[in-house]
Amino acid sequence: MHLAVLGINHKTAPVELREKVALDEEKCGSLSSHLLDNDGISEVVSLSTCNRTEVYVVASRPEIGRREAMAALAHITTVDLSDLEDCTYYHEGESAVGHLYRVAGSLDSLVVGEAQIMGQIKAAFHSAHERESTSVLLNRLFRHALEVGKRVRTETRIGENPVSVSSVAVEMARKVFDELEGRTALLLGAGKMGELTATHLAGHGVTSFIVINRTFARAEEMAEKFNGRAVHFEDLSDYLPMADIVISSTGAPHYVLRKGEVERAIRKRHNRPIFFIDIAVPRDIDPGVNDVYNAFLYDIDDLNDVAGTNAAQREKEARKAEDIIEAEVGNFIHWLSSLDVVPTITALREMAEQIKDGELQKAIARFDAELTEKDINRIEALASGIVNKMLHQPTIELKRAANERGGYLYVESMRRLFKLNGTKKKERLKSEHLED
Amino acid sequence: MDVSTIEQILIVATVITYLVSGSIYIWFLISRSDKAVRLATMLLYLALLTHTVALGLRWADSGHAPMANLYESLSLFGWGIVFFFLIAQRFYPVQAAGAVVVPTAFLVTSVGYVFYTGPEPLAPALQSYWLWVHVTIAMLSYGLFALSFGAGFFYIVQEYLLKKHYKNVMYTFVLLLSTLGLVLGLWAGSKLANPAKVMDPVTRLTSNVYAASDYIKIIGGGVVGLLIGMVLGYFAGKGGSKPGFAKRLPSLDVLDEVSYRGIAFGFPLLTIGIITGAIWADQAWGRWWGWDPKETWSLITWLFYGGYLHTRLTMGWRGRHSAILAVIGLIMVLITYLGVNLFLSGLHSYAAPGG
Numbered sequence: 001m002h003l004a005v006l007g008i009n010h011k012t013a014p015v016e017l018r019e020k021v022a023l024d025e026e027k028c029g030s031l032s033s034h035l036l037d038n039d040g041i042s043e044v045v046s047l048s049t050c051n052r053t054e055v056y057v058v059a060s061r062p063e064i065g066r067r068e069a070m071a072a073l074a075h076i077t078t079v080d081l082s083d084l085e086d087c088t089y090y091h092e093g094e095s096a097v098g099h100l101y102r103v104a105g106s107l108d109s110l111v112v113g114e115a116q117i118m119g120q121i122k123a124a125f126h127s128a129h130e131r132e133s134t135s136v137l138l139n140r141l142f143r144h145a146l147e148v149g150k151r152v153r154t155e156t157r158i159g160e161n162p163v164s165v166s167s168v169a170v171e172m173a174r175k176v177f178d179e180l181e182g183r184t185a186l187l188l189g190a191g192k193m194g195e196l197t198a199t200h201l202a203g204h205g206v207t208s209f210i211v212i213n214r215t216f217a218r219a220e221e222m223a224e225k226f227n228g229r230a231v232h233f234e235d236l237s238d239y240l241p242m243a244d245i246v247i248s249s250t251g252a253p254h255y256v257l258r259k260g261e262v263e264r265a266i267r268k269r270h271n272r273p274i275f276f277i278d279i280a281v282p283r284d285i286d287p288g289v290n291d292v293y294n295a296f297l298y299d300i301d302d303l304n305d306v307a308g309t310n311a312a313q314r315e316k317e318a319r320k321a322e323d324i325i326e327a328e329v330g331n332f333i334h335w336l337s338s339l340d341v342v343p344t345i346t347a348l349r350e351m352a353e354q355i356k357d358g359e360l361q362k363a364i365a366r367f368d369a370e371l372t373e374k375d376i377n378r379i380e381a382l383a384s385g386i387v388n389k390m391l392h393q394p395t396i397e398l399k400r401a402a403n404e405r406g407g408y409l410y411v412e413s414m415r416r417l418f419k420l421n422g423t424k425k426k427e428r429l430k431s432e433h434l435e436d
Numbered sequence: 437m438d439v440s441t442i443e444q445i446l447i448v449a450t451v452i453t454y455l456v457s458g459s460i461y462i463w464f465l466i467s468r469s470d471k472a473v474r475l476a477t478m479l480l481y482l483a484l485l486t487h488t489v490a491l492g493l494r495w496a497d498s499g500h501a502p503m504a505n506l507y508e509s510l511s512l513f514g515w516g517i518v519f520f521f522l523i524a525q526r527f528y529p530v531q532a533a534g535a536v537v538v539p540t541a542f543l544v545t546s547v548g549y550v551f552y553t554g555p556e557p558l559a560p561a562l563q564s565y566w567l568w569v570h571v572t573i574a575m576l577s578y579g580l581f582a583l584s585f586g587a588g589f590f591y592i593v594q595e596y597l598l599k600k601h602y603k604n605v606m607y608t609f610v611l612l613l614s615t616l617g618l619v620l621g622l623w624a625g626s627k628l629a630n631p632a633k634v635m636d637p638v639t640r641l642t643s644n645v646y647a648a649s650d651y652i653k654i655i656g657g658g659v660v661g662l663l664i665g666m667v668l669g670y671f672a673g674k675g676g677s678k679p680g681f682a683k684r685l686p687s688l689d690v691l692d693e694v695s696y697r698g699i700a701f702g703f704p705l706l707t708i709g710i711i712t713g714a715i716w717a718d719q720a721w722g723r724w725w726g727w728d729p730k731e732t733w734s735l736i737t738w739l740f741y742g743g744y745l746h747t748r749l750t751m752g753w754r755g756r757h758s759a760i761l762a763v764i765g766l767i768m769v770l771i772t773y774l775g776v777n778l779f780l781s782g783l784h785s786y787a788a789p790g791g
Contacts, residue, residue, distance in 0.1 A: 161679065168679075171679070172598070172679075174687060175594065175598060175685075175687050175688065176598065176687060176688045176689065177687060177688075177689050178686070178687035178689040178690050270752035270754075271752050271753065271754045271755060272754070273688065273755065290599060293755065293756070293757075294754075294755045294756075296598050296599065298601065302601040302603075305601065305602075305603065306601070306602065306679045309602070309677070309678060309679060310679065313678065
């Protein structure tokens with residue numbers, strides 16, 4: 001059997017095409033039943049997120065995997081086969097395993113180190129598992145991939161420091177305020193970026209929002225979204241002292257907030273700090289505000305710089321993650337190769353021979369010197385005969401199964417029943433752990 | 437092996453464990469490894485245990501609470517610092533402060549050990565249960581002020597980094613730490629050159645007590661200190677330009693709170709310490725207050741922390757200004773506690789080495 005993945009992602013295709021290839025739950029289901037109708041395909045898992053669509057298959061022959069997966073994907077999504085061929089990637093065996101592990105470790109993500117991918121893989125695997133389109137191989141592969149993803153997250157600091165402007169802003173605010181729960185945010189201007197940052201703040205527990213905008217109607221609209229209150233622009237100085245965090249994103253060509261106003265506001269709030277986030281270009285807040293006691297001002301460049309430093313840090317961590325992945329791919333491939341028929345038969349035979357020899361020696365020793373050379377030969381022939389007869393049928397069945405769909409199930413059972421693990425003890429423990 | 441040998445072994449073990457634990461706390465700031473902080477905390481608990489046993493042995497051996505001479509009181513002070521830090525760490529995310537607090541405890545305890553004297557019966561003037569009350573309370577307040585200092589110190593660092601947007605901070609760190617290294621190096625060099633013959637630095641500088649070889653030692657000490665300071669400053673600056681580094685420092689909110697709480701609890705204790713001292717002075721020497729240097733400096737310290745609380749509660753000070761006061765406050769405490777004993781003479785000089 002051959003493990004393979006066919007995929008399309010943000011690196012190989014523009015969003016227009018990715019949209020068309022995206023698979024919802026239903027399409028995933030029809031894709032896998034479509035694929036499993038083919039005798040050459042025994043297992044299917046499809047993973048679809050906003051940045052990627054990937055189909056993992058187990059095929060009886062390599063060329064079947066690629067051809068069938070491509071055809072099925074084109075069929076289900078009604079995208080031209082030629083379009084798909086230009087924008088997809090295809091990996092087999094070891095490189096397919098490595099690919100999934102890199103995806104799980106979020107090394108293949110648009111934002112390296114992002115955390116959602118693990119949940120998405122888990123969900124994709126679970127629904128595939130439920131519609132019974134997976135078996136020994138993909139079960140093991142996906143469970144292992146989730147373990148690898150977890151290892152990458154805990155053993156490297158790949159996801160530690162935020163790399164997007166709005167999450168950096170939240171991170172910085174938390175350095176001033178610790179917990180953001182119950183804090184008040186003032187939105188100056190009702191722009192898109194301001195809204196995004198405010199959403200992030202709301203996600204971190206900010207509950208009270210004040211929205212100020214030149215056009216009052218727009219302010220009201222935005223205030224409604226965040227359950228906050230809209231305030232007229234003229235009243236800014238009355239509301240500024242209430243704000244712990246100010247997000248400014250107006251389209252004004254000049255400074256909207258000056259040093260003097262901020263000084264007064266901080267005095268009014270008894271020196272409790274205010275954190276200013278100025279994401280407008282040109283800037284809204286006088287840079288001198290940063291010099292005001294207990295006022296902290298970050299403009300878009302400052303946030304970008306922090307994001308850049310963090311991204312560089314992630315790159316460094318990504319290299320550590322690659323090492324982890326390489327080792328884990330090795331472990332999986334080791335297990336995979338144990339599923340080959342020929343080594344299994346050899347191992348089975350070796351084991352039987354060993355038992356036979358051991359028992360023979362014991363038996364012959366028990367007779368002391370009573371046995372003649374001839375007797376010994378007869379006994380040996382008897383033992384060999386039993387062993388060979390016993391092993392004859394299983395060997396034939398295994399060889400036959402090797403060419404059938406799902407044949408490795410027999411190999412796997414054989415290895416388990418007879419404890420034919422050539423793997424090291426530690427690894428065995430690990431794979432048993434993965435089984436549950 | 438007699439009791440005082442066991443006690444000394446325990447104290448040395450404690451001091452070494454403080455040093456190791458403190459180094460791991462510093463390493464934690466650089467590596468940001470949670471494993472490091474767990475190990476450091478575990479070691480610190482262990483050291484606190486051996487320290488407690490050592491103090492208990494000294495108590496049993498001498499028949500009085502371990503606060504009668506400089507060794508005993510410094511040892512107790514170091515114990516108090518660690519004790520309060522471990523409590524604070526349970527309730528606030530102040531692990532990063534361990535990088536200052538634990539080395540401080542190490543310094544205090546090891547300086548105490550330098551002045552080690554065997555257990556002695558109490559001087560008649562000290563034979564009173566007021567010793568126990570007065571010194572314990574004073575020590576508790578010092579421990580809290582030390583905690584407040586640590587938090588205030590990191591407030592200043594964190595605030596500086598936030599204001600500078602984590603950019604161009606290298607220069608400041610290198611400058612500050614190399615200056616500190618230079619001063620400490622010169623001091624250590626002069627100690628080597630002229631070990632404690634003349635305590636007073638002014639006399640030492642004005643009268644020509646040094647030989648030519650002494651100057652080599654002094655300058656050598658200065659150069660070594662400068663170099664160490666520069667290297668440390670470089671690493672601190674490098675860490676400081678990474679926002680991830682400062683993430684391990686607690687937020688300004690927490691640091692300000694811890695620093696304030698330390699003084700809010702320490703100040704009433706200091707007040708009680710001074711009052712119990714006055715009552716005891718009345719019993720022992722027949723007067724409440726005699727402007728003895730220790731008394732004077734404790735009053736100055738008291739007024740200073742009173743000022744901190746006043747600016748904070750009535751004038752709404754908070755943040756950097758308060759943090760600076762908390763840092764200066766500990767210098768006052770150290771003058772009251774050590775400076776007076778070591779450099780000035782007075783009735784409290786019973787606590788001087790060998791005194």
